[in-house]
Amino acid sequence: MIVLRIRGQFSREERVVIEYVGRLKGEVYRERVKSLLVEYDKEFVPPLSVRAGGDVLRYCESLLKDRFILAVKGDDVVGFLSFRHGYASELLERYSPSNYVTMVIVERGYRRRGIATAMYSELLHNLPKKLRLPYVTVRTWSTNYASVKLLEKLGFRRVAVVEDERGRGIHTLYYGIELRRSHREKPKTRVESLKMRRVQ
Ligand SMILES: CC(C)(COP(=O)(O)OP(=O)(O)OC[C@H]1O[C@@H](n2cnc3c(N)ncnc32)[C@H](O)[C@@H]1OP(=O)(O)O)[C@@H](O)C(=O)NCCC(=O)NCCS
DSSP states (O other), rough: OOOEEEEEGGOOEEEEEEEEEESSSHHHHHHHHHHHHHHGGGGGGOOOOOTTOHHHHHHHHHTTEEEEEEEEEEEEEEEEEEEEEEESSSSSSSGGGGEEEEEEEEGGGGGGSSSSHHHHHHHHHOOOOOOOOEEEEEEEEEEEHHHHHHHHHTTOOOEEEEETSSTTOOOOEEEEEOHHHHSSSSOOOHHHHHHHHHOO
């Protein structure tokens, strides 16, 4: 769990809790994720609704099978990151199997406060042990500057490009990061830390 203290409306300090929650069971969180997808549908290229035959809720049903990291302020979800565990594909061959990010959205009023960075940090360093893998992967598109900047700042490498896949001049970009053992498992004691160094 990561607790972010950010400046909210009227410069009031707000507390945002970022936490891996697994598959979404509670109706409240599921509805909130749906509403974020509906609200920001058109920010995606192509829009999420277009990817699901015109119905963003259909897209949502399939996304809800994934695992989630939520950014929660009070009772409200202000952002989420979803991912698939054990993902493998030809394009990401060298980075397979991975934890593959299927969606990241931060509510507009909360952007540029480090929420996406913190959600990625939870994914890269704080997952339950049984879900940790050496690779994390994700795809985005070439005109999504915010996403490209974010991934490169986090240390992701561009692994593959599918040119013009999303329209003329709009390429699909695949990114991956390899996590060192020391990144995946933070040593708790000096003895564990020494053992870990030896097996690297
Ligand atoms: C992309 C997105 C998730 C980023 O969320 P965020 O919480 O604002 O990101 P962070 O605050 O952690 O930003 C970290 C860094 O990413 C880069 N970044 C983020 N947004 C940016 C923007 N609009 N323009 C340029 N760089 C940006 C910056 O380097 C930033 O660091 P800085 O603020 O210190 O300069 C958010 O803009 C969003 O929800 N966009 C719409 C949905 C989307 O495109 N999702 C990704 C699909 S692959």
